Amino acid sequence: MTVLISKARRRARRWLDIAVLLRHVPPGTRALAMLLNVLLGLLPLTFVVAMSVMLERVPDAVGDGRAGAWAALVTVLGIAGAAFGAQQALAPFQAALGEAVVRHVDQRCRGELMRAALADAPAMALDDPHLLDRLDVAREAFDRASASPGDAAAGGLALIARYTQLAGAVALVGYAVDPAAAVVIGVTALVIRFGQRGSLGAFGDFYDGLAADKRKATYLKNLATGTHAAKEIRLLGLVEWMRARHRADTTAYLSRMWRGRRRILGRPFVVLALVGLAGGAVTVTRLALAGDGGGLSLLRLSIALQAVLILMRFGVYFPEADVQTQYGLIALDAMKAFRAGARDLPALAPSRSVPATGLPRTAIRFENVRFGYTPDGPAVIDGLDLELPAGTSTAVVGLNGAGKTTLVKLLTRLYDPTGGRITVDGHPLTDIDAREWHRRFAVIFQDYVRYELSAADNIALGAPHLPADDDRLLDAARRAGAEDVIDRLPQGLRTVLSRQYHQGRDLSGGQWQRIGLARALHAVHSGASVMVLDEPTAQLDVRAEVAFFDRFLDLTRGLTTLIISHRFSSVRRADQIVVLDGGRVAERGTHDELLAAGGRYAELFRLQAERFTDGTDQQPDHHDQLVTTTMTDTAS
Structure with a gap:
C-alpha cells in the first residue's frame, strides 16, 4: 500500500509540474490548445456514433427506397465525413500549437537555468561532478538532444485528447452494453495505461542514472566531430584511436541501457498484456450475452465494438505525449536538482547596504584570510595578510599551487573566505552587493x-x-x-x-x-576601477609578455591593478610585488628591494634568467637577447 501511495503521489506531482509549466504559456494559446485537444478527443467518437447510425439505417433505406430515408442516410454520412475530415484538418494544428507551447515554456526554463548556473548558484557548484551531471542533462534537453520541459508541457496538453476519448468511449460502452461492462473495460484501459507509464517512468529513472556514462561518450563524439581538437587529431593520427574509444564507451553505455530496458520493461509488458486479454474477454462476453438475448440492436453492437477497440488501444504508446512527458520532466527534475544542490552549498554572505560606487578609494585589505574549496580539504589560502593600495599596481608571483588564482576569486567575490575577512576602504567586502562589486572589475583571465x-x-x-x-x-x-x-x-x-x-x-x-x-x-x-590580469599571457614568449605588461602598466597608471604571473621578469615595474608561498605572503616589496633581499623572489628570478644565458639553450634571436640583457642586468 505504501508503494502504491508513493507512486500515486509521484504521478500527482508530475501532473502538478506540468500544470506549473503551462503557466508560462500565454492564456490565449493555452486555452486554444486545450480546446483543440478536447475537439480531437470528441471527433473520433462522433465518427463512431455516426457510422453506427448509418449502418443501422442502411437496411431500412434499401428496403424502403423512399427519398426521405436516403436523405437521412446521406445526412448521417455527411456528419461522419465531416467529423473525420475535421479530425484530419485539426491534427496539424495540434502539432503547431504544441510547438508554440514548447517555445514559450523552454524560453522561460532556459532563462531560469542560465540564471541558476551563472548567477544564483555559488561558483563552487560548477566544480561539483554530481551537479555538473544534472546541469548536463538539463542543457542536453535545450540542445534538442532529448525531450525538454516544453515538450513535457505540450505532451501533457496532448493527453487531454486521449483522456477525452477514453471518457467518451467508456460512456458509449455503458450505453451500448451495460454499466458493468463499461467499468470493466474502463478499469482495464487505465490499468494498462498506468502500468505502461509506470514501466516507462522506472526506465526513465534508470536512464537518468546513466548520465555520467552518456556524458563521457558524448564528449568523445563532440570532440571527434568538432573543430576544437581537429589539428591535433589529424597530426597525431588519432582518428582510429578515437573511433575505437568512442565505440567502446558507446557500447558500454548502450549495453547497460539495453539490459536495463529488458529487465524493467519486459515482465510488465507480459503482465499488462494478460490484464488486457482478461478485461477484453469479460467485456466481449457481456456483449455476446446481451446479443444472445436479442436485446442488442445493430446500432448498439456497432458502437460497442468500436468503443471497445478504442479502449483496448488506450494502453499503448502515445507518440505525441509519452516520451515528451517522461523525459521532458526528467530534464525539469535535473534543473530542480541543480538548483537545490546549489542552494545546499555554502552561499555568499548576504550583502548589506554599502554601495560599491567609487570603491576602492584607499585600499583593499586581506586580513588573516583563510580559504579551502571543501570543508575537509586543505587550505589553499592560509593566513593571508595583504594590502592593495588604491591607484597602485600590485604583482602577485609564486609557483603553481601557491594560491594566486584563488586570491583573484576571493578578491572578485566569487567565493567568500572561510576565515578572516577582506575589507574595502574599511568596509567588510561581505557588506557590498556581489553583483555591484563585480561591475567594479575589469578582468583578463588566463583562459x-x-x-x-x-x-x-x-x-x-x-x-x-x-x-x-x-x-x-x-x-x-x-x-x-x-x-x-x-x-x-x-x-x-x-x-x-x-x-x-x-x-x-x-x-x-x-x-x-x-x-x-x-x-x-x-x-x-x-x-x-579595479583591473585584474590573471596570467593572461601564459601562452606568449617572454619578449611578447614583457611588452604586453609594459604597455598594460602604462595604460593603467593610476588604477588599482592586480597582476598574477609566474614569470618574474614581466612584473618588475609593478609598484609592489608579492610572493605567495603556501597560501600566504612570503615576501613583499619592489623589484629592486626583493632582489637586494636575496630571498625567494631573487632566487626564482635568477633561475628564470638562467634559461636565457645557459649555453645549452638555442641561440636567442635579437629580440630575445634584448630581453635577456634586461633580465640579467636587472638581476646583477
Missing part, C-alpha cells in the same frame, strides 16, 4: 573566453550593462594596440572572430591578447 562573435561584441562585453558606440570601442582598441587588428578585418568591428562563419576571421594569440585588453579597457572607461 579568457574568445567569443565567436563580432569584434565589436568581444570588446563591448567588458561592460555589457551599458550601450557602446563604435567610437568608444575603437578608442579602447586603439589604447590596447588592437586598432591595426580591427583595420585588417574585412568588415572591421562587424567581423565575426571565427573562421566558422561567412567572412569570419580568426586571430593569432597576440591579436586575441590585444582584443582581451581592449575589452578590459572598455570596462574601465565604463566605470570599472
Whole structure:
C-alpha cells in the first residue's frame, strides 16, 4: 500500500509540474490548445456514433427506397465525413500549437537555468561532478538532444485528447452494453495505461542514472566531430584511436541501457498484456450475452465494438505525449536538482547596504584570510595578510599551487573566505552587493573566453550593462594596440572572430591578447576601477609578455591593478610585488628591494634568467637577447 501511495503521489506531482509549466504559456494559446485537444478527443467518437447510425439505417433505406430515408442516410454520412475530415484538418494544428507551447515554456526554463548556473548558484557548484551531471542533462534537453520541459508541457496538453476519448468511449460502452461492462473495460484501459507509464517512468529513472556514462561518450563524439581538437587529431593520427574509444564507451553505455530496458520493461509488458486479454474477454462476453438475448440492436453492437477497440488501444504508446512527458520532466527534475544542490552549498554572505560606487578609494585589505574549496580539504589560502593600495599596481608571483588564482576569486567575490575577512576602504567586502562589486572589475583571465562573435561584441562585453558606440570601442582598441587588428578585418568591428562563419576571421594569440585588453579597457572607461590580469599571457614568449605588461602598466597608471604571473621578469615595474608561498605572503616589496633581499623572489628570478644565458639553450634571436640583457642586468 505504501508503494502504491508513493507512486500515486509521484504521478500527482508530475501532473502538478506540468500544470506549473503551462503557466508560462500565454492564456490565449493555452486555452486554444486545450480546446483543440478536447475537439480531437470528441471527433473520433462522433465518427463512431455516426457510422453506427448509418449502418443501422442502411437496411431500412434499401428496403424502403423512399427519398426521405436516403436523405437521412446521406445526412448521417455527411456528419461522419465531416467529423473525420475535421479530425484530419485539426491534427496539424495540434502539432503547431504544441510547438508554440514548447517555445514559450523552454524560453522561460532556459532563462531560469542560465540564471541558476551563472548567477544564483555559488561558483563552487560548477566544480561539483554530481551537479555538473544534472546541469548536463538539463542543457542536453535545450540542445534538442532529448525531450525538454516544453515538450513535457505540450505532451501533457496532448493527453487531454486521449483522456477525452477514453471518457467518451467508456460512456458509449455503458450505453451500448451495460454499466458493468463499461467499468470493466474502463478499469482495464487505465490499468494498462498506468502500468505502461509506470514501466516507462522506472526506465526513465534508470536512464537518468546513466548520465555520467552518456556524458563521457558524448564528449568523445563532440570532440571527434568538432573543430576544437581537429589539428591535433589529424597530426597525431588519432582518428582510429578515437573511433575505437568512442565505440567502446558507446557500447558500454548502450549495453547497460539495453539490459536495463529488458529487465524493467519486459515482465510488465507480459503482465499488462494478460490484464488486457482478461478485461477484453469479460467485456466481449457481456456483449455476446446481451446479443444472445436479442436485446442488442445493430446500432448498439456497432458502437460497442468500436468503443471497445478504442479502449483496448488506450494502453499503448502515445507518440505525441509519452516520451515528451517522461523525459521532458526528467530534464525539469535535473534543473530542480541543480538548483537545490546549489542552494545546499555554502552561499555568499548576504550583502548589506554599502554601495560599491567609487570603491576602492584607499585600499583593499586581506586580513588573516583563510580559504579551502571543501570543508575537509586543505587550505589553499592560509593566513593571508595583504594590502592593495588604491591607484597602485600590485604583482602577485609564486609557483603553481601557491594560491594566486584563488586570491583573484576571493578578491572578485566569487567565493567568500572561510576565515578572516577582506575589507574595502574599511568596509567588510561581505557588506557590498556581489553583483555591484563585480561591475567594479575589469578582468583578463588566463583562459579568457574568445567569443565567436563580432569584434565589436568581444570588446563591448567588458561592460555589457551599458550601450557602446563604435567610437568608444575603437578608442579602447586603439589604447590596447588592437586598432591595426580591427583595420585588417574585412568588415572591421562587424567581423565575426571565427573562421566558422561567412567572412569570419580568426586571430593569432597576440591579436586575441590585444582584443582581451581592449575589452578590459572598455570596462574601465565604463566605470570599472579595479583591473585584474590573471596570467593572461601564459601562452606568449617572454619578449611578447614583457611588452604586453609594459604597455598594460602604462595604460593603467593610476588604477588599482592586480597582476598574477609566474614569470618574474614581466612584473618588475609593478609598484609592489608579492610572493605567495603556501597560501600566504612570503615576501613583499619592489623589484629592486626583493632582489637586494636575496630571498625567494631573487632566487626564482635568477633561475628564470638562467634559461636565457645557459649555453645549452638555442641561440636567442635579437629580440630575445634584448630581453635577456634586461633580465640579467636587472638581476646583477
